[in-house]
Amino acid sequence: MKRIYLDNAATTPLDPVVLEEMLPLMREQFGNPSSIHGHGRVVRSAIEKARKKVAELLNTSPSEIFFTSGGTEADNTAIRNTVLSKGIRHIITSPLEHHAVLHTAEHLEKEGLAKVSLVELDSKGYVDYAHLEELLKTNEPSLISLMHGNNEIGNLLDLDRVGQLATEYKALFHSDTVQTMGHYKHDLQQLKTNFIVGAAHKFHGPKGVGFLYMQAGTKIPPFIHGGAQERNMRGGTENVYGIVGLAKALEIAYAEMAEHQQHIQGLKTHMMDRLKEAIPEIGFNGDPETSEQSLYTVLNVSFPPTADSEMLLFNLDIEGISASGGSACSSGSDVGSHVLRALKADPSRPSARFSFSKYTTKEEIDTVVDKLAVIMGVEKVS
Numbered sequence: 001m002k003r004i005y006l007d008n009a010a011t012t013p014l015d016p017v018v019l020e021e022m023l024p025l026m027r028e029q030f031g032n033p034s035s036i037h038g039h040g041r042v043v044r045s046a047i048e049k050a051r052k053k054v055a056e057l058l059n060t061s062p063s064e065i066f067f068t069s070g071g072t073e074a075d076n077t078a079i080r081n082t083v084l085s086k087g088i089r090h091i092i093t094s095p096l097e098h099h100a101v102l103h104t105a106e107h108l109e110k111e112g113l114a115k116v117s118l119v120e121l122d123s124k125g126y127v128d129y130a131h132l133e134e135l136l137k138t139n140e141p142s143l144i145s146l147m148h149g150n151n152e153i154g155n156l157l158d159l160d161r162v163g164q165l166a167t168e169y170k171a172l173f174h175s176d177t178v179q180t181m182g183h184y185k186h187d188l189q190q191l192k193t194n195f196i197v198g199a200a201h202k203f204h205g206p207k208g209v210g211f212l213y214m215q216a217g218t219k220i221p222p223f224i225h226g227g228a229q230e231r232n233m234r235g236g237t238e239n240v241y242g243i244v245g246l247a248k249a250l251e252i253a254y255a256e257m258a259e260h261q262q263h264i265q266g267l268k269t270h271m272m273d274r275l276k277e278a279i280p281e282i283g284f285n286g287d288p289e290t291s292e293q294s295l296y297t298v299l300n301v302s303f304p305p306t307a308d309s310e311m312l313l314f315n316l317d318i319e320g321i322s323a324s325g326g327s328a329c330s331s332g333s334d335v336g337s338h339v340l341r342a343l344k345a346d347p348s349r350p351s352a353r354f355s356f357s358k359y360t361t362k363e364e365i366d367t368v369v370d371k372l373a374v375i376m377g378v379e380k381v382s
């Protein structure tokens with residue numbers, strides 16, 4: 001049985017072209033980039049070329065790009081060290097953030113270093129911009145941390161609007177852009193963000209490597225202390241092949257973006273249409289029917305109450321389909337989804353997240369919908 005992979009928000013398969021780019025760094029170019037001899041210099045130059053490429057794609061300067069071990073470290077660095085070094089006493093975030101952000105903010109609050117305010121959401125899970133402004137009006141030195149694309153339900157944030165509010169109220173603005181990096185263009189000359197982040201494995205690059213964009217003028221101290229790597233911003237020998245792979249993956253993502261967006265949005269719309277036809281009382285978490293404000297790679301489906309989410313995902317797995325999700329419930333070992341709970345989703349309705357990539361096909365979507373109809377105990381629609 002050929003398995004079907006619909007969990008691309010968790011991670012994506014490596015593009016073979018990216019692998020080719022990485023291989024020489026694993027084979028012959030093995031020097032330590034901090035070494036000043038020839039073996040080291042070749043590798044140093046590969047890292048700096050990668051940094052230049054990432055900066056070029058994001059329309060910014062290489063001096064503002066810092067490579068990290070992934071999205072989590074980049075988020076931790078931006079939030080924690082902004083609070084520690086910029087006199088920030090107030091973090092404004094949302095209950096829908098990834099735990100890389102939420103747990104960092106909670107931890108800082110527990111340590112007594114900052115107060116955390118959660119912005120209110122509307123019924124579809126969008127940030128209430130009026131409430132965000134209310135929170136900013138307290139005039140405390142604040143850091144806004146709001147994600148660009150939600151990894152569970154796909155809602156998109158209006159980065160420009162939040163950036164304008166941040167400027168108006170002199171707040172710093174960090175956005176977790178892990179799910180949108182490589183899927184939308186981020187023009188850092190236009191965006192009013194102080195920090196954004198990327199993780200290569202979400203756009204067909206390798207795992208364990210990411211980056212932090214830190215706007216010039218908002219310099220913070222390092223999160224990981226050690227050697228002078230990353231211009232004293234992150235100690236530790238660089239993940240050289242990861243960095244080179246990240247830059248190549250982002251280059252491909254940018255070159256093919258329009259084509260992939262069209263293909264993947266088509267699959268998402270097709271899946272929604274087929275599900276509505278095949279399964280009565282099907283629903284969607286978030287706002288996927290408004291494609292303008294919904295990440296095209298993610299579809300979170302709310303099923304009529306039958307089995308729980310874990311059983312649904314288990315049954316899909318048995319059928320050779322990899323998807324993920326969680327319900328709004330929090331009983332037993334299933335801690336459920338904090339995102340669906342924050343949205344007050346009906347805990348009796350199982351949910352599953354299907355997420356797509358450039359490699360996903362229409363035939364795979366059709367197979368998945370047919371299998372879902374059988375799992376849900378309804379007649380298969382041909």
Ligand SMILES: Cc1ncc(COP(=O)(O)O)c(C=O)c1O
Pocket residue numbers: 009010069070071072073075098100147149150151176178179199200208210
């Ligand atoms: C929105 C978001 N932020 C942060 C992360 C963490 O990224 P990484 O796995 O590279 O640490 C993820 C990964 O799932 C994510 O979806």
